[in-house]
Amino acid sequence: MNVEQSSTPPAEPVTAPVAKARRNNKGGALWLLPVAILGGLLAWQWYDTRQQMTELRQDVARRLADAAVVARNEAQAGQQLLERSTALAGRLDAIEATLAEGRDQEEALQALYQDVAKGREEAQLLEIEQAITLAAQQIQLAGNVPVALLALRSADAQLARLDKARHLPLRKALAADISHLNELPLADIPGISLRLEQIVSGVEKFPFIVHGRPVEEASAAVEPDDAPAPWWRLVLSDLWQETRTLIRIQRFDREEPALLAPGQGFFLRENLKLRLLSARLALFARDQWTFRNELSVARSWLERYFSTEDRAVQAAIEQLKELSAAEIIIELPDLRASQQALVGLREGRETR
Structure with missing residues (x-):
């Protein structure tokens, strides 16, 4: 017992450190496990981070490469754009030069058109x-x-074709003058002239009054006789015919007509024509007194020297009476308004 008791107590000191060591080992093992797990986590984190960094570097390198390609392409595109812009700038300059030339030509044409x-x-x-x-x-x-x-009216029609506002005063003045002329009484100058011309052309056919002869009765027709007339009857017949030619019986119901020498008829007709032509000239000159005086002289000559029993002479005298009563003098306007408007228009154009 003692041996066992003596032997047992010394054994306790040996097992106690071992147990303590075991307890210490168990405690260290417990601390190593979290460390190992933490180390593993850290290692996995480092590995994962490295993988991500690798992938990030690769992605960044790829993106940089793509960016370099894009930059290179953009540089080429920019170069092309620069070249195109340079070409377009040259074309634009050429177009501007053409436009400037066209503008100059247009201005020249406009100036030419304005001049024309x-x-x-x-x-x-x-x-x-x-x-x-x-x-x-x-x-x-x-x-x-x-x-x-x-x-x-021709001037007004030309102004209407121009159709300018500055021409309105002149057109107004022309309209007023045209209205005044339309209100004037009409003197048939051409008609009167033609009637005088007809009288002049018929002067050569007017018979003189001093050349008239009594109308001889037609001798009775002698009945044919087979027996010859006695000689004494023939002598008496010839004597009777000669006696009739020596004696002329004529009746005048008016004053004694003016006598004319055989060669004066031609000059009388020519002077009558000159009187009528002078009346015609006075007609054109609107000389009322001379016109009526010449017609009066011509009518008196017709009544004195020409046969008034002739129808042509009677018609000429009647026409001369009618023409003497015609009024050839008309108070005419002077067109001063149109002329003043024309002067004003010319001065306005000169000031512009």
């Missing part, structure tokens, strides 16, 4: 001025209202 239009308008205005001047001359010198009206 201005020249055409100047020519038309010159024609209008000539028409108004012609109308004024026809009224003042010849009193020819129809020709003056025709000239004024």
Whole structure:
């Protein structure tokens, strides 16, 4: 027992450190496991991070390579765009130069057109001025209202074709003058002239009064007789015929007609023609006194020297009476309004 008791106590000190060591080992093992797990986690994290960094580097390298390619392509595209822009700039410069040249040509053509239009308008205005001047001359010198009206209407028609607002005063003045001329009484100058011309052409056929002869009765027809007439009857017949030729019996119911020498008839007819032609000239000159005086002298000559029993002479005397009563002097306007409007239009064009 003692041996066992003596032997047992010494055994306790040996097992106690072992147990303590075992307990320490177990505690260290417990601490190593979290460390190992933490180390594994750290290793896995490092590996995963490295993989991600590798992949990131590869992705960045790939993207850089793609960016380099894109940059290179963009550089090429930019170069192409630069070349195209340079070419377009050259074309644009050429187009601008062409446009500038075209603009210059357009301005030159516009100036030429304005010159042509201005020249055409100047020519038309010159024609209008000539028409108004012609109308004024026809009224003042010849009193020819129809020709003056025709000239004024022609001028108004040309102004209507121009259709300019600055021509309205002139057109208004022309309309007023045309209205005044239309209101004038008509003197048939051409008709009177033609009637005088017909009388002049018939002067050669008018018979003189001093050349008249009594109408001889037709001798009775002698019945044919087979027997010859006695000689004394033939002598008496011849004597009777000679006696009849020596004696002329004529009756005048008016004063004694004027006598004319055999060669004066020609000069009388020519002087009568000159009187009628002078009356015609006075008609054209609107000389009322001279016109009536010449017609009066011509009518008196017809009544004195020509046979009034002739129908042609009677008709001529009646026409001369009618023509003497005709009024050939008409108070005509002077077209001053149209002329003043034309002067104003010309001055306005000169100031512009």
